Amino acid sequence: MIVFVTVGSTRFDALIEAAISEPVLTTLRDLGYARLILQRGNSIIEPEESNRESCYSIQRYGVDIEIWKFKPSIQAEFEQADLIISHAGSGTILDVLRLGKPLVVVPNPTLLDNHQEELASALQTLGHLKATSIQNLASTIASFEPRDLVPFPPFDGSKFSNLIDEEMGNMKPVKSVTVVDDPQVHEDQYVHAVYDQIASHFSSTRYKVRTTVSSNLYRFNRALQPWPIIAKFLSDLPTGWIGLDSGAGNGKYLPLPADRPGCILTIGLDRSRNLLQIAQHAGSEPGRLITREVVWGDVLGSGWRSGVFDYAISIATIHHLASHGRRKLAVQRLLQAVSPDHGRVLIYVWAIEQDELSKRSIPTSDSDGSSPHTTGEDVFVPWVMSRQHKQDTPVVPTSVAETPVYNRYYHMFANGELKQLAVQAAEEFGLVIGPRGNVYDEGCRGIEIVQEGWERSNYYVELRRWVS
Amino acid sequence: MVRLITHNLLACHVKGCTTNNFPLVFQDVQVELQEAEFNPDFIRNMLPRLEWTALVNAAKQVGDTSLPLEQPDMMDDELLQKLHHALMEIHIIEGAMVCQNCRHAYPISNGIPNMLLAEHEIG
Numbered sequence: 001m002i003v004f005v006t007v008g009s010t011r012f013d014a015l016i017e018a019a020i021s022e023p024v025l026t027t028l029r030d031l032g033y034a035r036l037i038l039q040r041g042n043s044i045i046e047p048e049e050s051n052r053e054s055c056y057s058i059q060r061y062g063v064d065i066e067i068w069k070f071k072p073s074i075q076a077e078f079e080q081a082d083l084i085i086s087h088a089g090s091g092t093i094l095d096v097l098r099l100g101k102p103l104v105v106v107p108n109p110t111l112l113d114n115h116q117e118e119l120a121s122a123l124q125t126l127g128h129l130k131a132t133s134i135q136n137l138a139s140t141i142a143s144f145e146p147r148d149l150v151p152f153p154p155f156d157g158s159k160f161s162n163l164i165d166e167e168m169g170n171m172k173p174v175k176s177v178t179v180v181d182d183p184q185v186h187e188d189q190y191v192h193a194v195y196d197q198i199a200s201h202f203s204s205t206r207y208k209v210r211t212t213v214s215s216n217l218y219r220f221n222r223a224l225q226p227w228p229i230i231a232k233f234l235s236d237l238p239t240g241w242i243g244l245d246s247g248a249g250n251g252k253y254l255p256l257p258a259d260r261p262g263c264i265l266t267i268g269l270d271r272s273r274n275l276l277q278i279a280q281h282a283g284s285e286p287g288r289l290i291t292r293e294v295v296w297g298d299v300l301g302s303g304w305r306s307g308v309f310d311y312a313i314s315i316a317t318i319h320h321l322a323s324h325g326r327r328k329l330a331v332q333r334l335l336q337a338v339s340p341d342h343g344r345v346l347i348y349v350w351a352i353e354q355d356e357l358s359k360r361s362i363p364t365s366d367s368d369g370s371s372p373h374t375t376g377e378d379v380f381v382p383w384v385m386s387r388q389h390k391q392d393t394p395v396v397p398t399s400v401a402e403t404p405v406y407n408r409y410y411h412m413f414a415n416g417e418l419k420q421l422a423v424q425a426a427e428e429f430g431l432v433i434g435p436r437g438n439v440y441d442e443g444c445r446g447i448e449i450v451q452e453g454w455e456r457s458n459y460y461v462e463l464r465r466w467v468s
Numbered sequence: 469m470v471r472l473i474t475h476n477l478l479a480c481h482v483k484g485c486t487t488n489n490f491p492l493v494f495q496d497v498q499v500e501l502q503e504a505e506f507n508p509d510f511i512r513n514m515l516p517r518l519e520w521t522a523l524v525n526a527a528k529q530v531g532d533t534s535l536p537l538e539q540p541d542m543m544d545d546e547l548l549q550k551l552h553h554a555l556m557e558i559h560i561i562e563g564a565m566v567c568q569n570c571r572h573a574y575p576i577s578n579g580i581p582n583m584l585l586a587e588h589e590i591g
Contacts, residue, residue, distance in 0.1 A: 239513050240510050240513020240515075242473075263507065263510055265514070269583075280469065280580065291579070293469055296581065297582075298583075301585060301590065303574075
């Protein structure tokens with residue numbers, strides 16, 4: 001029999017160390033597990049030389065062990081394994097439970113607030129998995145009875161993909177930053193890598209909110225309802241239209257419009273594969289798995305037939321691009337993706353002007369505060385994976401109890417900057433700016449600014465293409 | 469997920485690859501069928517966006533030969549049902565989509581197509 005141990009892409013040295021320790025290996029061996037496949041992610045294994053190779057094998061206490069940094073097809077590993085031992089990342093948990101495989105999870109005590117622990121214990125209470133700690137891993141495996149587990153319902157999307165976004169938790173004041181690297185290198189480090197790291201944290205944050213926050217707090221959360229302008233934009237589209245959500249994140253807009261589901265089709269594009277795995281089933285309900293169309297790609301790419309979409313939305317995405325030129329190109333990609341004849345585009349970006357519900361405070365770069373913002377601000381928004389405040393049982397500090405802080409890069413837009421960006425992008429794309437009128441020659445191409453404004457700490461602009 | 473409706477929109481975007489870059493050809497695909505709610509109005513209205521021949525060929529590549537070679541003028545309910553099945557219920561889970569022009573392969577893994585390009589390939 002095969003046991004698969006994974007910590008996803010996280011660093012969880014203690015679990016990796018425990019998985020190949022004598023008590024765990026001898027227990028596994030006695031139960032008939034001859035092979036252990038281990039994905040260490042970013043965990044460090046002693047001796048340090050072991051970490052240089054992406055994959056190597058050892059044998060210990062009668063168990064053949066394969067150690068990988070990242071296993072190419074993790075789904076296949078889940079499928080072939082007879083037992084899975086994992087960190088309590090929600091993505092992993094979902095994948096394993098959906099396959100109906102026996103799962104033992106060990107929440108990472110250094111990541112805590114503790115969302116992982118809450119998720120794990122909630123699912124354990126429901127009987128879907130077994131949660132344990134590093135110290136009790138061997139004894140849990142020894143006493144574990146997979147037959148006693150309750151089969152996981154086909155997919156309870158509501159638990160994981162409720163429409164709450166990241167703003168709910170762990171925000172700290174933003175700080176000014178100057179982009180000194182190549183913009184793409186900067187984005188790789190401060191946008192793409194960060195989202196992949198915190199993707200599972202997103203979904204466990206949502207889970208936590210869903211299960212523990214009172215309904216009163218719900219009403220305060222500005223992110224709970226789809227934003228009215230976005231919801232209306234999608235709701236107004238004719239049946240049969242196909243669109244692109246460029247930077248779809250966890251896919252919260254893919255199920256819309258709520259009043260006419262399935263009347264339009266929105267395809268979600270994102271740079272974070274981890275977020276796409278959540279987006280892939282956005283809006284699913286218990287017993288009703290809905291699969292969304294998602295594509296792993298870059299908003300600066302153009303892997304579509306030109307003009308094939310009827311509409312495109314770009315919500316909270318363009319502000320992650322680290323230069324004016326790249327933000328402009330992103331707008332041009334949207335214009336290029338939609339029909340020259342009737343294509344509609346809706347863009348949202350973070351505004352410097354934040355509302356009172358926001359937990360962010362925005363620095364002003366000018367010390368006297370006299371000059372108004374005209375070009376926006378480059379900032380870092382820290383995402384904190386805070387560690388547990390109290391620990392019930394004193395544990396031997398097996399790994400350094402750091403509090404990881406991930407800095408996400410944003411360009412916060414100044415008043416008027418988004419419209420200016422859209423106009424410039426459209427003009428350079430060869431489009432006339434303004435409503436379709438009679439003054440133009442036949443075949444002239446243009447774009448109308450249908451609406452623009454500020455909503456809940458964001459600037460937005462809606463554009464419509466036309467041909468005269 | 470890659471369904472044929474999405475496949476019909478995707479085109480190769482490697483730098484300089486601008487002709488014959490659509491449709492991408494499926495390679496070594498694994499397919500899964502998943503029922504979806506039939507919405508005839510959606511199918512009927514959406515259809516003008518699709519390249520019919522590309523759709524018929526792609527459907528053949530994944531084992532569905534139910535669609536006529538030429539797009540019929542009249543869309544009866546039976547044909548709409550067939551289109552619904554071909555477009556919305558066949559999921560390509562693993563494999564790749566290959567550009568006929570530049571041979572670039574876009575892998576599909578766990579139902580997610582990878583359309584990312586390396587920096588030197590971006591146009």
